[in-house]
Amino acid sequence: MALWIFIFLLMGVLGIKVFHISLIDLIPAHCILYEKYGLYCTGCGGTRAAVALMNGHFVKSFIYHPAMIYSVLLLMLFVCSDIINNVFKTKKKKLQLSPGCFYIMVGIIIGQCLIKNILLIFFNYKII
Template identity: 40%
Template sequence: MDSENKGLYITGWILFVIVLIAFLLGEVFSISLSSITAPCLIHSLFGLYCPGCGGTRAVMSLMKGEILQSFIYHPVVPYTAAIYMIYMVTNTIQLVSKGKIKIGMKYKDIYLWIALFIIILNCFIKNIVYIGWGIRIIK
C-alpha cells in the first residue's frame, strides 16, 4: 500500500471510530443529530433546498439501516457510504493478506466528481419539483 492510500486507510479507520462513538453516544443519551445542527440558512431565507438539504436526515436514516429513505433524503450519503465501505473492505483484505490478494481500491478523483454531480443534480431536481409542482420531497 503506497503512502497516499495508507494515509486514507488510517483516516478511514479514525472516521469509523468517530462515527461509532457518536452513534453509541446518541443511542445511550438519546441525542438526535438534527438537534445539534444549525437550521439551513438558504432554506430558512428563500424556502428552497440547498445542496446539502436532507444530508443530516440521510445520515440518520442510514445509521438506522434505512438505505432507501437515506437515498431519498440525499443520495450522496449512501453513495459515500458505499464507496467508503468498498475502499475499507478491499484494503483491509489486501492488508491482512499481506498483499497476496491485490484488490485494494485506490483513490481516484472521479469519485469526488461523481459525488459533486450527485449533489448538484439532487439540489436541482428537488428545487424544480418544488418550484414547478409545489411538491416538497423532504419537509
Template identity: 35%
Template sequence: AYTGYYCPGCGGTRATFALLHGHLIRSFVLHPFVPYTAVFGGWFMLSQTLQRISRGRLHIGMHFRPLYMWLALAIIVVNCIVKNMLILFCGIHLLK
C-alpha cells in the same frame, strides 16, 4: 409556510441519521450522496485495510479514480436541482 429553496447539502444530516438506523431508501431520498459515500467509501476503506493486513497477498484494494469524485459532484448537483424543481413546479418539499 416556508418558501425557501434547498442548498446542495440540505438533507445530509437527516440522510446520515436514516442510514445509521437502517433506512436505506429514506436516506437515498433525503440525500443520495450519503449512501453513495457509505458504499464507495466503506468499500475503499475495507479493501485497502484487507490488502494492507494481508501484506499484498489479497489484491482487492480499490484505487482512487477521479471519476468517483465527478460522480459525487453530479449526485450533489442533480439532487439539489431535482429537489428545488419539485418545490418550484409542484410545491413538494421532500425534506419536511
C-alpha cells in the same frame, strides 16, 4: 488504522440502534438558503440522510441526499480493500480514488439539488 475506524463506526451505529437515540433531535438543521429564499441548497438533507442511514433506513437516506449512500459505499470499498490487503498481506497497490468518482459525486449533489427544487417550485412537494 482503517480497521479501527470501521470498528468504531460500527460500534457507534450499533449504540444508536440499541439505545434508540434520535440524532435528528440532537442536531440542529438550519439552512440559511431555505430560510431566506425557500429553496434547498446542495447540502440540504445531508444530516437527515446520515441519521436515516445510521438508523438503517436506506431508502429514506437515499431520498434525503443520495450522495450519502454513494459516500458510504466508497468508504466501504476502501475499508474492505484495506482490510483484505492487511489480513492476506497482499502486495497489491492501495486503492486510490479516481477523478471519475469525484465527478460522479458532484453530479449526484447537483442533480439532487435541482430535482428537489424543481419538485418544490413547480409541484409544491417538500422532500425534506
